[in-house]
Amino acid sequence: MKILFLDQSGKLGGAELCLIDIAKPYREDCLVGLLADGSFKDLLEQQQITVKVLTTQSIQVRKDSSLIQSLSSISSLVPLIGRIAKIARDYELIYANTQKALVVGALASFLSRRPLVYHLHDILSADHFSQTNRRVAVTLANRFASLVIANSKATQTAFVEAGGRSEITEVVYNGFEPESYLTQEADINQVRQKLRLDGRFVVGHFSRLSPWKGQHILLEALAHCPRDVTAIFVGEALFGEQDYVEQLHKQVAELRLEKRVRFLGFRSDIVPLMAACDLVAHTSTSPEPFGRVIVEAMLCGRPVVAAEAGGAVELVENGKTGCLIPPGNPQKLAEAIASCRNQPEQAAIIARNAQIQASQRFHLRATNQQVSQLLCRVATSLTG
Ligand code: UDP
Numbered sequence: 001m002k003i004l005f006l007d008q009s010g011k012l013g014g015a016e017l018c019l020i021d022i023a024k025p026y027r028e029d030c031l032v033g034l035l036a037d038g039s040f041k042d043l044l045e046q047q048q049i050t051v052k053v054l055t056t057q058s059i060q061v062r063k064d065s066s067l068i069q070s071l072s073s074i075s076s077l078v079p080l081i082g083r084i085a086k087i088a089r090d091y092e093l094i095y096a097n098t099q100k101a102l103v104v105g106a107l108a109s110f111l112s113r114r115p116l117v118y119h120l121h122d123i124l125s126a127d128h129f130s131q132t133n134r135r136v137a138v139t140l141a142n143r144f145a146s147l148v149i150a151n152s153k154a155t156q157t158a159f160v161e162a163g164g165r166s167e168i169t170e171v172v173y174n175g176f177e178p179e180s181y182l183t184q185e186a187d188i189n190q191v192r193q194k195l196r197l198d199g200r201f202v203v204g205h206f207s208r209l210s211p212w213k214g215q216h217i218l219l220e221a222l223a224h225c226p227r228d229v230t231a232i233f234v235g236e237a238l239f240g241e242q243d244y245v246e247q248l249h250k251q252v253a254e255l256r257l258e259k260r261v262r263f264l265g266f267r268s269d270i271v272p273l274m275a276a277c278d279l280v281a282h283t284s285t286s287p288e289p290f291g292r293v294i295v296e297a298m299l300c301g302r303p304v305v306a307a308e309a310g311g312a313v314e315l316v317e318n319g320k321t322g323c324l325i326p327p328g329n330p331q332k333l334a335e336a337i338a339s340c341r342n343q344p345e346q347a348a349i350i351a352r353n354a355q356i357q358a359s360q361r362f363h364l365r366a367t368n369q370q371v372s373q374l375l376c377r378v379a380t381s382l383t384g
């Protein structure tokens with residue numbers, strides 16, 4: 001099937017990593033159109049997926065934009081929408097992977113008469129978006145999309161609660177290749193030596209640095225943990241949250257955690273880093289739509305503690321495949337870390353259960369099959 005994928009980001013967030021896996025089976029015939037240049041383009045090219053940066057003009061709709069700001073921004077997009085509509089005529093379907101891609105994709109789908117699929121990676125609630133943004137997304141999806149793929153039931157529910165038509169939604173979890181998450185003991189030892197982590201209990205946090213990802217919660221929890229507990233933070237601020245980065249460094253100094261915390265920046269070698277941790281912490285303070293890092297930690301065979309909200313609840317079964325704690329609660333996080341440190345055998349059993357379950361529930365093969373069936377259904381319902 002010939003698909004025009006659209007994504008607003010040049011950077012590598014979870015939605016973009018997910019799109020690479022979805023686009024791969026279509027790489028002979030698809031085009032990924034980006035609304036910004038950056039490392040996402042490079043990774044698509046490395047995977048032999050044809051990619052084109054369609055504009056470098058930044059689109060000024062922010063997560064908290066007002067109606068006037070959104071409308072004036074949309075009007076400046078008219079030439080871009082025209083170009084995308086023209087390109088779309090060579091494809092059978094438009095697949096919008098992010099909200100700004102939905103805005104241009106919806107109107108291009110109308111002009112080119114190509115069906116629109118919207119992959120919704122966000123929870124459309126007041127925690128994450130202004131009312132205007134939610135209204136724009138839901139109105140465009142309801143009016144123009146033949147299918148909305150939600151990355152979790154939590155995302156699907158929020159879409160419907162925001163006024164979305166439930167009959168056009170389907171839940172498809174992110175898929176993973178379990179084999180890619182297996183590591184050798186030697187690689188793990190090498191990472192631990194290089195980062196001087198030997199003899200420490202290492203808690204890993206793998207996420208872009210952003211207030212709602214809650215890195216500050218882990219720092220605070222650390223202050224309540226025994227001194228051998230150390231944290232590594234993997235990820236950088238992707239969307240201009242530089243103030244938060246400074247706040248985190250200040251917090252490290254105030255809590256005198258300099259010797260127990262490492263910020264490693266954005267890394268592409270997530271697997272050996274995760275495998276080198278004794279525990280992976282997920283600390284989002286607002287509901288996480290899906291949470292790739294949770295599944296990745298499970299596949300690496302590492303115990304996970306996650307904030308009990310949004311999609312995380314669908315991924316982790318408390319006490320069986322991980323530990324769920326109330327969001328934004330450093331005390332409970334410290335207790336979960338201590339219990340994992342003090343009962344390593346129990347933690348290893350839970351991690352093993354999680355690894356087996358995650359390789360079955362989140363296999364990329366199943367995700368790709370599900371997406372392929374859904375896209376065929378969209379295409380045939382329009383031609384049939
Ligand atoms: N990630 C990465 N390098 C980093 C930090 C994160 O490759 O330095 C990856 C991580 O492994 C995961 C994705 O970025 O696959 C983040 O996705 P997630 O769904 O956890 O959160 P998002 O940032 O998309 O909200």
Ligand code: GLC
Pocket residue numbers: 013014015018121122151174288289290291292293
């Ligand atoms: C978004 C969400 C994240 C999800 C990812 C992939 O970036 O914030 O929770 O895992 O998309 O669907």
